[in-house]
Amino acid sequence: MNTVTIAGLHKTYRSTQALTDIHLEIGTGLFGLLGPNGAGKTTLMKILSTILPYDDGEVTIYGADLNKEGDKVRGLLGYLPQHFHAPQQFTGREFLHYAGSLKGIANRQERSDQVERLLEEVNLVPHADKKIKSFSGGMARRLGIAQALLGNPKFIMLDEPTAGLDPSERIRFRNVIERLSKDYTIILSTHIISDIESSCERVAVLNNGQVLYQGTTGDLAQQALHCIWEFQVPYADYDRIEKEHVIISSRREMNDSIFRVVARRPPSPHAAAMQPTMEDGYMAVINGVTS
Numbered sequence: 001m002n003t004v005t006i007a008g009l010h011k012t013y014r015s016t017q018a019l020t021d022i023h024l025e026i027g028t029g030l031f032g033l034l035g036p037n038g039a040g041k042t043t044l045m046k047i048l049s050t051i052l053p054y055d056d057g058e059v060t061i062y063g064a065d066l067n068k069e070g071d072k073v074r075g076l077l078g079y080l081p082q083h084f085h086a087p088q089q090f091t092g093r094e095f096l097h098y099a100g101s102l103k104g105i106a107n108r109q110e111r112s113d114q115v116e117r118l119l120e121e122v123n124l125v126p127h128a129d130k131k132i133k134s135f136s137g138g139m140a141r142r143l144g145i146a147q148a149l150l151g152n153p154k155f156i157m158l159d160e161p162t163a164g165l166d167p168s169e170r171i172r173f174r175n176v177i178e179r180l181s182k183d184y185t186i187i188l189s190t191h192i193i194s195d196i197e198s199s200c201e202r203v204a205v206l207n208n209g210q211v212l213y214q215g216t217t218g219d220l221a222q223q224a225l226h227c228i229w230e231f232q233v234p235y236a237d238y239d240r241i242e243k244e245h246v247i248i249s250s251r252r253e254m255n256d257s258i259f260r261v262v263a264r265r266p267p268s269p270h271a272a273a274m275q276p277t278m279e280d281g282y283m284a285v286i287n288g289v290t291s
């Protein structure tokens with residue numbers, strides 16, 4: 001069942017066309033929104049969270065029209081913005097009480113029940129009475145998720161939630177999200193493929209304000225079928241290869257460089273055809289080199 005439907009969405013900032021004719025169908029669970037810097041991910045999230053008006057299109061969230069039923073939509077959603085800053089002098093628990101009041105949870109007992117449940121859900125109980133200024137980046141992000149979940153939303157948007165986290169914090173954060181995805185519709189925007197690879201079933205790839213792909217993560221990899229090659233050249237040729245090909249990765253071995261590239265034809269007579277990964281599929285879609 002689709003919980004979020006977007007049809008013909010357009011958004012322009014003065015002279016910048018940020019989103020062009022976006023069509024997306026999103027169901028329950030975790031949905032990945034992938035795209036390079038400037039693709040339009042934050043713009044889309046701001047529109048869905050009713051912060052930003054749009055020029056044209058139809059958006060429904062759990063059956064409510066974003067344009068006509070803004071208040072109803074706001075009651076359904078939780079949002080973790082890209083640059084989330086909680087007041088540093090508050091403790092984690094104090095901040096959640098404060099955020100709960102702002103969300104209109106007036107009954108103190110009800111607010112307290114939600115705050116305690118969410119602290120547990122994001123594994124912050126042992127740190128709940130520490131000042132936020134002492135939190136690590138990962139703890140602050142998990143607090144951000146907890147505030148997004150206050151008020152029992154059904155639809156949660158997380159904008160680049162793992163940016164700047166170290167690997168162990170990223171894994172802990174990912175586990176929290178995966179657990180939540182069983183009960184909520186979650187959109188996770190990122191340009192880090194591995195955030196999505198392990199946990200999302202469906203993804204959309206956005207570039208220059210357009211949806212270039214939407215479907216399963218497995219099918220995204222298949223977009224690069226027969227287009228992924230590895231080959232070895234002397235290290236001295238590095239600059240030439242970089243100019244001539246769309247490089248996915250490269251590594252140095254002794255005096256040679258080994259390149260993984262996306263191309264419709266073999267980039268050299270000795271190039272080996274490789275099985276595509278999701279990252280390969282993403283690079284193929286972004287660069288318009290699909291099979």
Ligand SMILES: Nc1ncnc2c1ncn2[C@@H]1O[C@H](COP(=O)(O)OP(=O)(O)OP(=O)(O)O)[C@@H](O)[C@H]1O
Nearest residue numbers: 013016017018035036037038039040041042043044
């Ligand atoms: N307030 C604004 N005024 C004018 N142009 C804007 C504004 N906000 C975003 N843009 C432009 O709209 C386009 C989409 O930006 P957006 O921030 O939505 O992309 P993004 O995919 O979230 O990128 P990032 O990963 O860097 O946050 C970009 O060209 C950006 O420069």
